[in-house]
Amino acid sequence: KKKDTQESSSFDKELFKRSVLYNVKTLYRKTLEEATPQQIFQAVGYAIKDVVIDNWLTTHKEYDKQDPKTVYYLSMEFLMGRALGNNIINLQAYKPVKEAMDELGLDLNVIEDQEPDPALGNGGLGRLASCFLDSLSTLGYAAYGCGIRYRYGMFKQEIRDGYQIEVPDNWLVDGNPFELRRPEYAKEVKFGGYVNVRIDENGRSNFVQEGYQSVRAIPYDLPIVGYGNGIVNTLRIWDAEAIECFHLDSFDKGDYQKAVEQANLAKNIVEVLYPNDNHYAGKELRLKQQYFFISASVQEAIAKYMRKHDDIRKFYEKVTFQLNDTHPTVAVAELMRILMDEYYLTWEEAWNVTIKTCAYTNHTIMAEALEKWPIELFSRLLPRIYQIIEEINRRFIIKIQEMYPGNQEKIRKMAIIYDGQVKMAHLAIAAGFSVNGVARLHTEILKKQELRDFYEMMPEKFNNKTNGITQRRFLLHGNPLLADWVTAHVGSDWITDLPKISKLKIYADDEKCQQEFMNIKYQNKVRLAQYILEHNGIEVDPRSIFDVQVKRLHEYKRQLLNILHVMYLYNQLKDNPEMEFFPRTFIFGAKAAAGYYNAKMTIKLINSVADVVNNDPVINGRIKVVFIENYRVSNAELIFAAADVSEQISTASKEASGTGNMKFMLNGALTIGTMDGANVEIVEEVGAENAFIFGLSSDEVINFENNGGYDPTEIFNNDPDVRRVLMQLINGTFAPNDPDRFRTLYNSLLNTISTNKADMYFILKDFKAYAEAQRKVENAYRDEKRWARSAILNVACSGKFTSDRTIQEYVDELWHLDKVVLPKKV
Ligand code: 26Y
Numbered sequence: 001k002k003k004d005t006q007e008s009s010s011f012d013k014e015l016f017k018r019s020v021l022y023n024v025k026t027l028y029r030k031t032l033e034e035a036t037p038q039q040i041f042q043a044v045g046y047a048i049k050d051v052v053i054d055n056w057l058t059t060h061k062e063y064d065k066q067d068p069k070t071v072y073y074l075s076m077e078f079l080m081g082r083a084l085g086n087n088i089i090n091l092q093a094y095k096p097v098k099e100a101m102d103e104l105g106l107d108l109n110v111i112e113d114q115e116p117d118p119a120l121g122n123g124g125l126g127r128l129a130s131c132f133l134d135s136l137s138t139l140g141y142a143a144y145g146c147g148i149r150y151r152y153g154m155f156k157q158e159i160r161d162g163y164q165i166e167v168p169d170n171w172l173v174d175g176n177p178f179e180l181r182r183p184e185y186a187k188e189v190k191f192g193g194y195v196n197v198r199i200d201e202n203g204r205s206n207f208v209q210e211g212y213q214s215v216r217a218i219p220y221d222l223p224i225v226g227y228g229n230g231i232v233n234t235l236r237i238w239d240a241e242a243i244e245c246f247h248l249d250s251f252d253k254g255d256y257q258k259a260v261e262q263a264n265l266a267k268n269i270v271e272v273l274y275p276n277d278n279h280y281a282g283k284e285l286r287l288k289q290q291y292f293f294i295s296a297s298v299q300e301a302i303a304k305y306m307r308k309h310d311d312i313r314k315f316y317e318k319v320t321f322q323l324n325d326t327h328p329t330v331a332v333a334e335l336m337r338i339l340m341d342e343y344y345l346t347w348e349e350a351w352n353v354t355i356k357t358c359a360y361t362n363h364t365i366m367a368e369a370l371e372k373w374p375i376e377l378f379s380r381l382l383p384r385i386y387q388i389i390e391e392i393n394r395r396f397i398i399k400i401q402e403m404y405p406g407n408q409e410k411i412r413k414m415a416i417i418y419d420g421q422v423k424m425a426h427l428a429i430a431a432g433f434s435v436n437g438v439a440r441l442h443t444e445i446l447k448k449q450e451l452r453d454f455y456e457m458m459p460e461k462f463n464n465k466t467n468g469i470t471q472r473r474f475l476l477h478g479n480p481l482l483a484d485w486v487t488a489h490v491g492s493d494w495i496t497d498l499p500k501i502s503k504l505k506i507y508a509d510d511e512k513c514q515q516e517f518m519n520i521k522y523q524n525k526v527r528l529a530q531y532i533l534e535h536n537g538i539e540v541d542p543r544s545i546f547d548v549q550v551k552r553l554h555e556y557k558r559q560l561l562n563i564l565h566v567m568y569l570y571n572q573l574k575d576n577p578e579m580e581f582f583p584r585t586f587i588f589g590a591k592a593a594a595g596y597y598n599a600k601m602t603i604k605l606i607n608s609v610a611d612v613v614n615n616d617p618v619i620n621g622r623i624k625v626v627f628i629e630n631y632r633v634s635n636a637e638l639i640f641a642a643a644d645v646s647e648q649i650s651t652a653s654k655e656a657s658g659t660g661n662m663k664f665m666l667n668g669a670l671t672i673g674t675m676d677g678a679n680v681e682i683v684e685e686v687g688a689e690n691a692f693i694f695g696l697s698s699d700e701v702i703n704f705e706n707n708g709g710y711d712p713t714e715i716f717n718n719d720p721d722v723r724r725v726l727m728q729l730i731n732g733t734f735a736p737n738d739p740d741r742f743r744t745l746y747n748s749l750l751n752t753i754s755t756n757k758a759d760m761y762f763i764l765k766d767f768k769a770y771a772e773a774q775r776k777v778e779n780a781y782r783d784e785k786r787w788a789r790s791a792i793l794n795v796a797c798s799g800k801f802t803s804d805r806t807i808q809e810y811v812d813e814l815w816h817l818d819k820v821v822l823p824k825k826v
Contacts, residue, residue: 011051011091011092011093011096011097013096013097013099013100016047016051016096016097016100017100017103017104019046019047019050020032020040020043020044020047020100020104021043021104023042023043023044023046023047024039024040024043027039027042027043027046028043032104032105032106037110037111037114038114038174040106040111040114041084041111041112041114041115041177042174042175042177044084044101044111045083045084045115045177045178046177048084048087048088048091048097048177048178049177049178049223051091051093052087052091052178052223052225052232053223055225055230055231055232056223056232056234058230058822059230059231059232059233059820059822062820062822062823063142063820064308066818066820067308067318068141068142068817068818068819068820069142069317069318069319069320069815069816069817069818070142070143070144070318070319070320070817071136071141071142071143071144071319071320071321071322071810071815071817072143072144072146072297072301072319072320072321072322073129073132073133073136073143073144073145073146073322073324074146074147074293074294074297074321074322074323074324074328074331075125075126075129075145075146075147075324075327075328076147076148076289076290076293076324076325076327076328077120077121077122077125077126077129077147077273077324077327078118078120078121078126078129078130078133078145078147078235078237079119079120079121079122079123079126079127079129079130079154079633080118080120080130080222080235080633081117081118081127081130081473081632081633081634081636081637082112082115082116082117082118082633082634083115083118083178083222084111084112084115085108085112085477086134086225086472086473086477087178087223087225089227089472089473089476089477090134090137090138090225090226090227090228090472091225091228092227092228113634116169116171116173116174117153117171117632117633117634118153118171118176119153119154119169119171119273119632119633120147120148120149120150120153120154120237120273121153121154121273122154122273122275122276122277122552122591123277123551123552124277124363124551124552124657124658124659124660125277125324125325125363127633127659128324128363128438128467128659128803129145129147129324131468131469131470131473131659131803132803132806132807133145133224133233133235134224134226134227134470134472134473134803135468135470135802135803135804135806135807136224136233136807137224137225137226137227137229137231137232137233138226138227138228138229138231138470138472138496138804139226139804139807139808139811139819140226140229140231140819140820140821141233141807141811141815141817141818141819141820142233142817142818142820143224143233143817144233144234144235144236144297144301145224145233145234145235145236146236146237146238146293146297147235147236147237147238147293148237148238148270148273148289148292148293149220149237149238149239149270150270150271150272150273151170151172151270151271151272152168152169152170152171152271152272152273153169153171153273154169154273154275154591154632155167155168155169155275155591155594156168156169156630157591157629157630157631158629158630159603159607159627159629162603162604162607162608162611163600163603163604163607164591164592164600164603164604166275166594168272176222178222178223179220179221179222180220180221180222181218181219181220182218182219182220182221183218185219185300186216186217186218186219186241187216187217187295187296187299187300188214188215188216188217188243189214189215189216189217189291189292189295189296190209190212190213190214190295191212191213191214191215191265191288191291191381191382192211192212192213192380192381192383193209193210193211193212193213193383194209194210194211194383195207195208195209195210195383195384195387196208196209196210204344206341207340207341207384207387208341209383209384213258213261213262213265214243214262215240215241215242215243215262215265215266215269215292216240216241216242216243216266217238217239217240217241217292217293217295217296218238218239218240218241219236219237219238219239219296219300220236220237220238220239221234221235221236222234222235222236222237223235227472227495227496228495228496229822230822231820231822236297236300237293238270238292238293238296238297239270240265240266240267240269240270240292241266242262242263242265242266242267243262243266244259265288268285268288269285269288269289269292270289270292274286275591275593275594276593276595277552277554277593278364278366278368278369278552278554278556279368279369279593279596280368280369280370280371280372282372282373282374282377284377284381287373287377287378287381287382288381290327290328290330291330291334291381291382291385293328294328294330294331294334295330295334297331298321298331298334298335298338299338301319301321302315302335302338305318305319312339312343312345312353313345313349313352313353315339315353315357316353316356316357319357320357320358320359320814320815320817321335321357321358321359322359322361322810322814322815323358323359323360323361323428323432324361324363325360325361325362325363325364326360326370326371326424326425326427326428327371327424329360329371329424329425329427329428329431330382330385331358332354332358332392332427332428332431332432333382333385333388333389333392333427333431334385335350335353335354335357335358336350336351336354336388336392337384337385337388339353339354340388341384347391354431355431355432355433356433358428358431358432358433359432359433359434359435359436359814359815360425360428360429360432360434360435360436361436361437361438361465362425362435362436362437362438362442362446362451362656363438363656363657364656365442365445365446365449365450365653365654365656366556366654370423370424370425371423371424371425372421372422372423372424373421373422373424374420374421374422375417375420375421375422376420378422386422389416389417389422389427390417392416392427392430392431393415393416393417396414396415396416396426396430397411397415399457400414400415400457403457410453413453414426414453414454414457416430425451426454429451429454429458429461432461433461433814434461434463434814435451435454435461435462435463436462436463436464436465436814437464437465437656438464438465438466438467438656438657438677438678439464439466439467439656439657439658439677439678439680439681440464440466440680440681441653441675441676441677441678441680441698442464442656442657442677443462443463443464445653445698445702446462447462449702463813463814465806465809465810465813466657466678466681466800466801466806467657467658467659467662467678467801467803467806468659468662468800468801468802468803468804468805468806468807469659469662469663469666469801469802469803470802470803470804471494471495471498471666471802472495473637474637474640474663474666474667475666475667476495477637478636478637478638478640478641478667479524479637479640479641479667481520481523481524481641482517482520482521482524482641482667482668482795485516485517485520486501486504486795489503489504489507489513490503490504491503496804497804498798498799498801498802498804498805499799499800499802499805500799501795501796501798501799502796502797502799503796504792504795504796505792505793505796505797507792508789508792508793508796509789511785513788513792514784514785514788514789514792515788517668517788517791517792518784518787518788518791521642521644521668521791522542522543524638524641524642525542525546525642525644526542527638527641527642528542528546528638528639528641528642529541529542531635531638532587532626532628535628535629536626536627536628536629538610538614538624538626540585540624540626541583541585541621541624543583544582544583544584544585544622544624545582545583545584545585545644545645545777545778545781546585546587546642546643546644546645547584547585547586547587547643547644547645547647547672547777548587548588548589548639548642548643548644548645548646548647548664548669549562549586549587549588549589549590549647549649550587550588550589550590550628550631550636550639550660551589551590551658551660552590552591552592553590553591553592553593553596553599553600553602553603554596554599555598555599555748555760555761556650556651556654556655556761557649557650557654557655558649558650558651558761558763558766559588559590559602559606560602560605560745560763561649561763561766561767561770562586562588562647562649563586563588563602563605563606563609563625564725564726564763564767565767565770565771565774566586566609566613566623566625567609567725567728567734568721568722568724568725568767568771569581569584569623569774570609570612570613570616570619570623571721571724571725571728573618573619573622573623574616574618574619577618581622581778582778582781582782583621583622583623583624584622584623584624584778585624585625585626586623586624586625586626587626587628587639587643588606588625588626588627588628589627589628589631589635589636589639590603590631591630591631597744598744598745598748601741601742601744601745602745603627604741604742605729605734605742605745606625606627607627608734608735608741609625609734610624610625610626610627611734612733612734613625636660636663640660640663640664640666640667640669641667643664643667643669644669644670644781644787644791645669645670645671645672645777646660646661646664646665646669646670646671646672646673647672647673648660648661648664648671648672648673648674648676648677648679649672649673649674649695649766649770650673650674650676650677651674651676651696651701651761651762651766652674652675652676652695652696652697652698652700652701653676653698653701653702654676654701654761655676655677655679656677657677657678658676658677658678658679659678661673661677661678661679661682662678662682662798662801665682665686665794665795665797665798665801666794666795666798666801667795668791668792668794668795669791669794670690670691670692670777670780670787670790670791670794671683671691671692671693671794672691672692672694672770672773672774672777673691673692673693673694674693674694674695674696674766675693675695675697675698676698678801679693681800681801682801685797685798685799685800685801686793686794686797686798687793687797689790690790690793690794690797692773692774692776692777692780693773694766694769694770694772694773695762695765695766695769695770696762696765696766701762704762710759710762710765711758712749712750712758712759712764712765713750713758715764715765715767716750716764719767719768721771722764722767722768726746726749726750729742729743729745729746730742730743730746748760749763749764
């Protein structure tokens with residue numbers, strides 16, 4: 001009955017072995033025995049790239065022939081995670097490669113572990129972009145990811161004395177075997193200077209930028225391998241190089257100065273990823289980054305189109321630009337600029353192309369994440385782009401006035417340029433054909449609240465695309481035991497057709513299956529316990545409940561609620577050491593933005609609670625708290641596989657979708673969560689009886705926000721359990737030498753003076769409901785069969801949440817791409 005998860009393929013194992021040995025020799029002048037693990041990784045990486053390159057060539061030859069419509073997914077962030085294992089999986093070559101490694105006396109897991117995580121993203125938005133690329137290739141659609149080749153990605157997090165320390169992530173030190181430098185496609189990108197009108201040789205008057213500084217953008221291509229279909233798309237990330245203009249004869253001071261400045265501009269521009277998630281800081285360098293990669297990407301998209309077509313007016317028939325949040329929104333003005341200034345289209349012609357090419361995805365409703373650039377900065381850095389945005393704004397305001405005559409309020413709220421600022425979301429909405437949210441609830445909130453005026457004016461643009469994740473990385477690669485078990489029961493179709501996993505439902509009540517499932521979960525918990533022992537020096541019991549919250553640290557995600565609840569449980573056990581209590585391991589993983597004080601103090605609090613609780617003899621190991629250092633894509637795969645409980649406890653209305661919630665579900669964890677983001681749809685699929693939902697609804701939260709009526713001090717005064725926990729933040733229970741250490745966190749919950757709003761995220765309001773939901777979790781876990789049933793149903797009902805489904809919706813409703821099928825190999 002058992003069928004292998006990995007179909008056999010035409011992979012030539014012997015050739016591959018020779019290729020690895022050859023690479024070790026030619027790259028390092030070494031034999032396998034002499035090579036370091038990193039060198040062996042490089043050799044294996046190059047050997048895999050050799051296989052990929054052939055498919056990459058074939059794919060693009062076929063694209064040349066079939067000329068399919070192409071999506072350019074424009075994103076400041078791609079959180080790719082390691083490429084080696086993923087490429088081997090998608091080549092359907094995991095088995096033969098593993099055998100080859102065994103035969104060479106190598107351990108594939110150890111080799112995979114040598115690869116640094118390419119972490120060119122912060123969190124959800126960047127990881128979503130990477131899942132989308134995987135799905136685009138697997139479904140056979142022509143696509144480019146376009147981004148920045150940051151020299152330093154997301155910082156490496158070290159925990160010292162319980163505090164987060166940020167360490168530079170020099171991910172390119174050893175070289176990246178998968179990347180291809182493409183200097184032949186370099187582009188020049190111009191900054192600053194001023195706009196002049198010039199009459200060209202044909203007598204046309206023309207806008208030109210003069211007195212500018214410029215950099216050369218050099219693309220590096222990374223292959224995106226489709227699963228089992230031979231398709232390889234491209235993630236194109238741009239590096240910046242100085243344009244030398246040292247003319248030795250005219251070496252006057254001005255030129256020298258300019259040359260040095262240009263060289264510095266190039267060096268700085270791609271130096272580092274901003275580690276802010278959902279928080280806008282208005283840094284000039286970030287706007288430079290945005291225009292840099294957008295100008296290069298748009299120039300190349302147009303150049304590529306013009307190599308095969310002659311009418312630029314029909315650009316939109318072959319190309320869509322999908323804007324991953326507002327970060328790439330200068331694309332609309334850059335496209336207008338090139339169409340008008342370089343192809344001499346009229347405004348109307350250029351606008352017609354732009355509005356049919358660009359589409360915008362919104363990922364957040366948090367006010368502090370909205371990008372608003374000061375006019376002064378914007379117009380100084382991008383003078384021609386600013387002119388064009390001014391004209392877009394002028395025409396947009398006329399439209400508003402036509403629709404709402406005399407209504408100044410509408411203009412104030414909707415204008416693209418207002419109050420000395422350029423509002424990127426308004427530009428993206430006005431200049432594209434689509435605005436989409438990333439989960440049903442989120443899209444409804446956009447339409448009814450945040451973007452209401454825009455929705456009323458242009459309802460046809462608004463649509464929902466509920467996020468998804470790739471099951472290839474987060475089940476097939478991350479959880480091989482469960483992947484094989486699923487395949488043994490329902491066949492391997494789920495790998496490219498996740499809804500097929502629903503066939504598992506009939507096994508949910510089968511006791512043997514329940515046992516098998518729990519046994520696999522146990523083995524994955526042992527694997528994670530081993531990782532925790534190695535990295536944290538903490539021993540955790542794989543028989544305890546693994547209760548996990550891994551995601552960026554943000555107040556709205558409410559890691560603070562989670563740890564306050566741990567403190568509450570600790571108090572209960574201290575008061576009543578004999579009480580019934582099922583052992584639980586609370587696992588956290590999160591990076592905090594470097595300048596985000598409350599977030600960083602929450603990390604310190606988690607580690608401080610861990611120190612006390614983990615070592616208290618009265619607790620005797622029944623509660624363990626673990627903070628996993630440097631949470632990232634590679635250890636996430638281990639963590640999801642080992643989770644029993646998935647913490648999705650954001651303040652309702654704040655989490656646009658969440659995608660970690662989907663990864664947990666796919667791996668058979670039960671959700672404890674609020675009715676927020678995609679949790680709503682997860683519960684709809686799996687049934688409320690197989691999850692633990694608690695807390696305020698988004699309507700209730702929004703109502704409190706708009707009309708007031710919530711006073712956390714009331715809860716503080718009337719609830720002794722809550723009061724006790726809060727007092728422990730300021731009485732030294734977890735900071736004996738510095739009782740005031742967590743005062744700011746305490747104040748964020750209670751003090752209306754130091755923060756503008758006390759308990760903005762309704763932590764105290766939801767506390768009791770959360771504690772109650774957690775009691776239900778404990779009781780449910782005691783009934784192992786019932787738990788196993790729910791867990792299996794979570795896996796079985798996860799079909800909707802594949803990014804393959806999301807991408808197919810984008811294709812059907814927005815992009816209208818042509819499916820590409822490769823000719824059969826003979
Ligand atoms: C303005 C700037 C500094 C900025 C940088 C990063 C703003 C926002 C972000 C990142 C946002 C983000 O990751 N949003 C998340 O997108 C996911 C994918 O759609 C959602 O699942 C998740 O709920 C949302 O918070």
